[in-house]
């Protein structure tokens with residue numbers, strides 16, 4: 001194909017480091033920023049092909065989210081704001097790893113396999129996080145888009161979920177919302193104000209740790225639209241600290257401790273965003289100084305409780321379900337299934353898997369324990385709810401409940417987990433129910449747990465089945481892990497290779513914190529010994 005000759009020429013400006021092999025992982029490519037220029041260029045190319053095929057705008061986000069500042073990454077966003085289709089993840093990996101001389105062949109194969117009409121127009125929507133490397137890398141994406149004749153709209157600095165929202169707005173002719181950052185602020189803040197109009201109490205100040213990232217910038221921009229209906233105190237806003245360093249949702253969740261730089265008074269509720277604003281966790285410290293974390297599982301439980309109450313009132317026969325991953329605390333799963341009587345489904349780590357599963361229900365609530373999640377309403381469910389709002393024959397109670405559900409639908413970013421949107425829905429629920437963060441926390445008690453990371457030579461030597469809960473390789477690992485787990489009460493543990501960092505993740509829970517810590521440490525040692533650990537052997541906690 002003639003246009004690919006030009007691609008090969010321009011590709012010379014974005015050379016692939018010889019022998020570098022990367023994989024489209026849990027959330028796209030993640031690597032040290034200096035290794036990614038060629039990947040960005042090639043993802044620009046791929047986005048154009050995907051856009052030609054779908055006849056829709058395709059999104060590209062330059063971010064490495066929770067990873068350290070020196071990393072970067074890229075992921076493609078499909079027409080309705082969802083994650084890229086799995087078959088295309090494979091194309092992305094092939095394209096990223098192709099040596100220069102094979103680039104043309106790989107592109108031609110994709111075009112032929114997918115029967116892409118190269119005469120179609122292509123449009124790509126671009127956004128990036130605040131990493132110092134992101135601007136230059138997004139320019140490489142634009143080079144890729146341009147060389148294949150695609151047009152683009154660069155939204156510049158936006159949170160990842162804002163970019164997902166824009167893609168959905170573009171492809172629904174703005175039925176989902178206005179495709180501007182202001183449109184996003186207006187849509188969410190109007191829904192928040194309407195939803196909380198009859199709230200029984202106005203909540204006290206909320207501390208927000210912005211992870212020194214884009215979420216902090218965007219929350220500051222949004223604040224005026226909230227018309228003082230929510231009082232926020234922003235910390236780690238990026239003016240001095242480093243992105244995700246000693247702060248942010250991942251630091252708080254994994255370390256089970258508050259971020260640095262946040263002044264937390266006794267019992268005051270606080271929350272942390274991650275580096276690209278798609279995750280959120282809440283927490284507080286009690287009088288005794290004990291830290292209490294309200295993670296994605298607690299968020300899912302709060303939101304599901306609220307939705308169940310409204311769904312019971314509207315009585316529309318809508319099926320609700322919760323989707324979690326192996327990291328979900330055992331107590332949360334038990335509470336949702338046994339006390340709330342809501343079905344729970346467990347899928348592999350990665351929002352793409354949760355999102356997909358949640359689409360099967362009228363109302364699908366999905367949250368990873370790390371605070372990444374949202375709620376999906378099927379088109380049919382949304383229609384029924386909106387119809388009830390306008391139906392004058394219905395009782396006032398039904399109508400009011402339907403209105404609250406409709407406002408909830410508008411407040412939730414249904415394209416992907418969104419820290420800002422999730423924060424607003426949580427704050428709305430707390431004020432409508434008159435709940436303190438302590439009351440929310442007491443819905444159920446988490447089983448003590450610990451997450452650790454182990455460095456190995458090649459993390460792909462560990463492969464897993466059953467949504468990441470059982471390791472099939474290396475031989476013997478799972479059997480020995482099972483023996484360890486049996487030694488502790490209420491215990492569970494698993495290992496899996498991370499899809500975003502060069503580590504193996506270890507998760508353990510047990511009846512006491514000390515047992516969870518010991519189990520996690522012993523499992524880490526197993527991984528170190530059987531999966532080729534590098535550096536020092538894991539030390540006890």
Ligand code: G16
Pocket residue numbers: 026027064065066067274278279349350351352368370372497498499500501505
């Ligand atoms: C990404 C994904 C999440 C996933 C997390 C960790 O989060 O979007 O779904 O839970 O990585 O994945 P892994 O354990 O495979 O490293 P983020 O916030 O970094 O985009």
